Amino acid sequence: MGKVRLSQEGVVFALAVALFAVFAVLLNNFLTAGNLIALVRSVSILGILGLGMGLVVIGRGIDLAMIATMVVTLSWVLSMAQAGTPFDTALAYGFLLAVAIGLASGILIAYADIPAIFTTLAMGLVIYGSGRAFLFQIDVQNTPSGVAWFDFLGRGLLFGLPMPIAAFAVLAALIALMLMRTRFGRFVYAAGDNPLAARITGVPLRPLIVLQYVVSSLIAFLAGIVMAAAVSGMSTRVYNSTMIYDVLLVVVLGGISLSGGRGGVRNVLVGTLLVGVLLNGMTILDITYTTQNLIKSLILLLAIMVDSFINPRDEQTSQQSQGDI
């Protein structure tokens, strides 16, 4: 009790700053301009994905198929571009594919009542498997040359900021506006807080859920474009990595409760910052990839535990029919 209220984002922000300070003092190469730019650039993709995941988690869902969506849509787009399709047309196809994936997940979750975590886990498998089998053949796709805006997106600067960061910032502003100012955004909070109550008050719950997954799918597609532009290609290795857990880490660490209805874009920003500093520090420390995974997943576990203490599940509104999942 008392006047000082510890909000999770405050704690996380302080933690990020502290970690930043520790790394800055202890690591030689940490506090250089080049490293900082690299740091922010590397986490901008994670941040973009975190915005999509955050939106779905606020609506009491989860989207584990984001990475699969990102990899498959972009690999397909790039392979079409390689095969001679105009890049814009290929992008349009990719866009449609992303919408279709979001619709499929959303309909299964909203109308068929399959738990979101189940649906998106299986959807990830289905999307990647069929994409790998039918849409593109090689593991690494390169970006086509000569598309000016695409090159600019990857390497250009906007007001001195690298474009990926600018894209992240713009998207964050857009999502924040959407969540705070639009009817859709407010409904997402309502549905996440108490789906049944939202439904009774007239919120079109099922279409709303579908729309959330379509949006998160499109954000995954967007993240894919930025990623492909930044690293000049797309590799299926990304799918096999544990990136989806990094995205979850961003969201949960940032303080968006898995119980739904709480959190916002600010939480994603803070979470991204902390995870970015952490990843960058660990890379400079030369910790192996697998050990990094171990550390990250332990932190994620810790974050989930803390989340369950701060935002305990409401027995009244947690879905009883689906058990303890």
Place this chain on the structure above:
Amino acid sequence: MASSDTFAYLRSRYLPDHLIGEILSKRWIDNAIPFSALVITIVVMGSIIPDFLSVSSLSDLARQFAEFGLVVLALTVVMISGGIDLSVASVFSLAVLFSLIGVNVYALPIPVVLAGILVMGIFCGAINGVLVGYLRLRAFLTTLVSLIIFRSIYEIVFVKMSTAMMSGFSMSDLWLFIGEGTILGVPTSLVITLIIALAWHLVLSRMRPGWRLTAVGGARRSAFNAGIDVRFMVFLTYVASSTMCALAGFLFAARLGSTGSDTGVGLEVQALTAAVLGGTAIGGGRGSVAKAIIGSLLVLILTNGLINLGISGPINSTILGAILLTAVFVDMRWQKHRHRILAKVYVSPAYLALPPAPKVDAPGSPYVLNDRLRSVEIIGLGQIEGPEDVILDRDDNLYCGTRHGDIVRFFGPDHQRSEVFAHIGGHPLGMAFDRVGNLLVCIGGMGLFQVAPDRTVTKLTDETNRSWTSIVDDSRLRLADDVDVAPDGRIYFSEATIRYEQEDWATDALESRPSGRMICYDPRTGKTHTEIPKLVFANGVTMCPDGQSFMFAESWTCSISRYWFDGPKKGKTEKVISSLPGYPDNINRSSDGNYWLALLGMRGPALDLAMRMPGFRKRMARRVAPDQWLYPNINTGCVVKFNEKGEILDNLWDLGGRNHPMITSMREHKGWLYLGGVSNNRIGRYKLPDADPNWCAQDAYWGPRA
């Protein structure tokens, strides 16, 4: 008979569509679909893949099943308790890794390695168990993260130890025996798995911990309220799960002797698919060892078959993911709509052509209307609810059952004071006294009970022989409703229906299907058997004076029949009255050697016509709310007296329905007629003008008191 009637009759007679509902209401239907899928898969794969059923491929399959089945069983146990455990895959691979390190690198004795592996499994499970059970974290997400954590440990250790592991080699006979040996021709690992499966089957289906586990999954809060330590049970399931996965990994290590960077990758999705395909419910409360075995065989045969057919990895995982989604989808729909589907399909009306009803208002009709029951004396008004049957003993005490499960005794001769004579629990229906004065009671939903004069309650029987052709379990007594005793002590009682419980009697009326019966309990042998099967709502039985036959009523056919259980006409049934104006209920003897019969309600032309239109009634049952259905008119009833030839001798009505709108039973005693009704709150007493004022049913049947 019009041709449409003939068609309706033939259809209802020969098309057993009531069986669909009965099959769907069976518990094993959950297993039937996965099992048929398994059979189809085996047949299809066997026909398109050469050598699919050869000995070598079968023994290979058996060993794979031993490991995979164990993992699926582990997941099933967790899922039954309402959780989920995705970390099965990495616990499995960790076990493979540490087994090989123990055996190949450090050359430890095999039992020590096994013990170590099991301890590791317990430890991993305890982590999950504490997180999910005690800290109440979300099972799916938590075990997803522990999946990654254990996997990271695997990868870190694997890189360091892989060379040492590959170069080492164990010469242990025990290790070889576990990996490649057989017991009586069955692979060792399969024997181990089958023993564990059997143990789990016993625990889950026969033992207290298993039932508690299912209770936790089925209704967590109710389980908690019932005093089950929910958190500890959940904790235990994760420990059990990880331990079994560790054992599976140990078996795998013994069989292959090596491990790769992809060992156990994606196993969690495979196991999940297997569990869900087998019919284990997501969210808990439903699952069994049989389901786990069916599901794991299905997935194993499917994936092996796809690999054999040369289908590439990505398509394979797509197919698996799609199957998982479909299975979960079907499972969710089935769980949600099962009761609704069942309710729509179960009601299956039959064709029943009733003879025209005798006119009750025509002059000269034996049923001519009167109001003689209006002036009855009322006994126990408001003190009792639902006296379906009434009976009097030699001391003029009056007994009746109540809806609350009591048998109430009103003290004679004025019946002003009452007491609860016995409490049995179910609604007592028909009653009778045996030779020594024990009260025999039929109790809806429970069976046949005996209350001795000293009030001790004994269950005589609650089951009869199971007939082979019946799909619903007809060995259970669902609605025993009237009873009488033959002079030799054999007890005959009627059961109205085997398809519905007591409160759904109106649905049985809508069906009018021959699903009732007469049952005989012989106290000398203690055995019960079905004497006459396939009666339409058998309801009411009384012995004839010859001691070789009894009269029984079938309500929905509006008829009375006589059946000989002894003597020269043994086994014969004859119709005594084939067309009553209403629906007959209990029958009892009268002082002048004839029979009293209660009509619980009257027929109406609309329902009589509907009886010849099964399709119409089926549509009505599906589309109209039950309180809007056509019902037998139970607002008016009467008592009639008939003789052995089926002639109606007398009748008593309460046309205005003031005192006895519905009558289900009547007893004559010392010049009075006592009336009971299943929905009444009173007992009526009517002075019979010209009856023997000293006649007591017990004395007349059993002889004077010994």
